[in-house]
Amino acid sequence: IKAAGLKLQLCTNETQATRENFVRKLRALGFDISVAEVTAPAPAACRLLKERGLRPHLLVHDDLIPEFAEVDKTNPNCVVLGDAAENFTYANLNEAFRLLIGMEKPILISLGKGRYYKETDGLKLDVGAYMKALEYACDVQAEVVGKPAKSFFESALAELGVPPEQAIMIGDDIVSDVGGAQQCGMRALQVRTGKYRPSDENHPEVKPDAYVNNLAEAVDIILQHL
């Protein structure tokens, strides 16, 4: 993609690590990627917090905390929820809840709304499940930063400096990747790998512009159409 002169941006909902760590992992796998080429929920949340003068209480993974180093976290007036994994303890969830319910108008910012994901030791509840728990308890609607939020794709496009109709999204998640990109005016391919399931092809609301068997095939097709 890069050798053909096309612009590339990675859109990830990864909230268990800083972009630096995420890029380090990709580089170790042989991908030539820099931090500037990654659009991730935490920096998007930081921009939103600054714009609105919000001071977060963080319920996130320990490894994500450095992304919020520059943000004022004293006397919190909102809660930022990420995939906190082992930090999703009963005590931490009650603490986040108490802060929210004590606010005149509770503000809950969620770094994604995934339902679950798979790790080597099995399926895990993702941030979206805990978001729903806090939404229900506080009778509030979370503001979701990350895919499939339109603003998230827009900020990736802004990084690229291209309009949506000149961009194409490739992803394995029918709703977050394909649906989100299409709502933003982009075309979207679904790869038949990763979290793809055959039942995705009968999804009631989202239909990709095309299916590809894997990422390499997606790249081949894009280059053929240049």
Place this chain on the structure above:
Amino acid sequence: IKAAGLKLQLCTNETQATRENFVRKLRALGFDISVAEVTAPAPAACRLLKERGLRPHLLVHDDLIPEFAEVDKTNPNCVVLGDAAENFTYANLNEAFRLLIGMEKPILISLGKGRYYKETDGLKLDVGAYMKALEYACDVQAEVVGKPAKSFFESALAELGVPPEQAIMIGDDIVSDVGGAQQCGMRALQVRTGKYRPSDENHPEVKPDAYVNNLAEAVDIILQHL
């Protein structure tokens, strides 16, 4: 109430203790109550499990487990969720989730759907919040046993042996107590104590038949109308 010859049944969503322990606490506070006079979610769930041949995986408070002593819990084909408190760990929630998502048709039975409650050390997320988390992750709707479920009030009425129009509910929860009882055809008083909030008097959906300042006033009014 009892001295006047009226029948009495306590309807509680308590799921942190067996009825035996609940009654012991009330008796220590001077209330002459027996286990048979208590309608609680766990025994209602046990009846439901037996009727439908369900074998539960329990995510409940340790002190509630004896209520399920007679129930077959091998090779679970449903999950029963109570206010598990300290048992609401990341590992336990993932375990319940994995069992559910692995079922052809996930069955989640929730002992109540309260949003939160207050203890001496502060507000705590109640079972309803965790129910919402699992519902979202598994794309399933929980079956709620306990207030405000109609079947729960019906089983209390069956214990009393009276039709709903001859029964009156007294409670502090506008939705679970008052709304639930009214949907079952009973009249309902809201006490202005406990979790009552002045904003309850503007509730968009539920309106009690009357307000009383406390339980004693409710009893006085009922006895005056005999």
